[in-house]
Amino acid sequence: MNARIPLLILGVGALTACDRSGLQYVPDSIDGFPGIVHLGELTPVPEDDRENHLDYARYETLGPSPSGTQGGATATVKGTGGTLCVVVDPEAISWNQSVAVQGANKAYTWPDNAIDDGDIDMEIGLAGYYNGTPGVEIGDFEQVYEDSLGTETAIAYNECTMLDVNGREGAHAGRGAPEYCAIDTSLHPDRSYMVLLESFMVPLEDFKLSYAVNVYDLGDATTASGCLDMLDSYKPSNAGAGAAELLLPQESDAEGFADFEVAYAYGLHSMYCGCAADPTPENALCEKLEKAEGAGGGIAVDYGAATIDILKGNGNSAYTIPLVFQNQCGDYDEDAFDHVGSTVPTDEEEEGE
């Protein structure tokens, strides 16, 4: 009799395991938001009209693609004979929470809202090499090369090659992060290039992936650095690597997202979330926020008006943004920092480790 008890427990356990199907992650199509779409032709931003570059940008939203199929958007752009820089910025902003027992990074102790982010992977090649059907089926740029002995080799004619940390091709930016590529069109002026924006992941909160895409004419700039130089030309003073989010702002329809992108550009996002959750001077994360560098002149938090000023070195405000807990901020788990005895590591704890 006793020998049957474990079997009974196992049987009941097996039955209860079946109550989780995972179907909530396989959404139905959403009216008005197709999972596969062709945007038509993109117009590059002329070199002499950079200040109005957002007039050329496309802000769009992809829905979930039919189950088992790859979703994404395509668009064409004509080769200029020079270099084009294509930038895509999917919603929203993503970061990893720092939960280290020792040496936790104060900028990252507040968690991200992981279900509001999407991810788009970009490829670009001559439209003639694209093997998908725009607006119907997502493909890639793989074609067969046949050498003089008839041996066939599949070649990816994707010209948008991103390097990983080891300098190898084939990398992509992570969730929520912008991707950009410089395309040398000198061999094929006036030919159509296909921009492929594969929806690697749609946000799990609503299955709608908002994004912005734009093309910049770099003239004869070299492909190696022209795109990065162009991005840097839009970078606010003293902003960090996250400033790329500011090039095409407010790609998410979440309220106040453009303000949050500013906080992200200055590496304040996690502290911003923590302070906005409880905007009082006693809040350790507000204290840390006030000690941040800002645009060279520090940060001023106005608790009455619920705003923060990102100050330049001369004391003038570079940005004033409302201090409001936003959708990009995740739910804080108090237990995450039980091991250090407070909701966030103190300066002493961080410095002493």
Add this chain to the structure above:
Amino acid sequence: MLLLLSLGCSFDEHLNSADIHGVVTIPRAAATRPVTDLATGETSEIVDTRNIGPVIIGAYPSVVQSAEYGHPHPEVGPVIDPSLPPDTYPYGGGTAGRFDYACYQHLVCQVVTGRFTDYDDLLDWYSDVIHDPVVDDDGNMVQSGDYMRQSCYELFEITADYEMAWISGDDGLDFTENADGDFEADFSLWHTNYKQGMSLWGWVDTPSQTDGSFQFSTCDPTLGQQNNEYTNDYDYGTGRWTLLNSPGEFIGSGDFVTDVDAAPVLDWEDADALREADPTVELNISYLVGSELED
């Protein structure tokens, strides 16, 4: 049971790949180096196999006189991105000698396997011919083979010279002089995809010829294992990744390549026939790159 087991060992998968063996011949000039007598300032030439760089050999669909590079070169596929070199899409390849790390940062990307008999042989080459005496990682000149052996044993935690791939011993050198005064070495291209009509083609990376310099374009000093012993922070260096796929990017004036007409064509019907014939392929590398500019 034993009969069944023995039958299992006879199963032939008829794989479309084969190990190709052969002999590569390079001209005497590839082993010749100008040497300056430091006492008199006079320059003479020596012929020494230690001057021979790595020999890279590949199997390709065909070999052509390349308009892009100006010398014989395997056919290349389409140019997709003008900023990237064209690809030859080789069927396989190998080398006669490869880069190996000889225990000191001073020697990164300079030591090829099959060229040195022992530690003293290497130290003599650098002090007497290259005029660039070897120094250890602390900057001290290395004058004794035993001292160098101690450094290698300590670094790699080894106990015998045979564990150092670059030490060949008296009988293990790759190249020997033939009756014509040129140099020959055996080579093997392991597991090469076979296609009837494919050609073998190779090239010699000749080192820089100036006093105090012994550099190769085929080695990347930022690749390979890292050395972080104490305050060290450097890589051991190794052959570049695309030597077979984009050889033209690394071949320069003074290097030797196989001429178009000299590239042996393998014409066996399939890999089975090639394996059965087990030929010793003769590959001649005698075309001096840069010579076309003198015409």
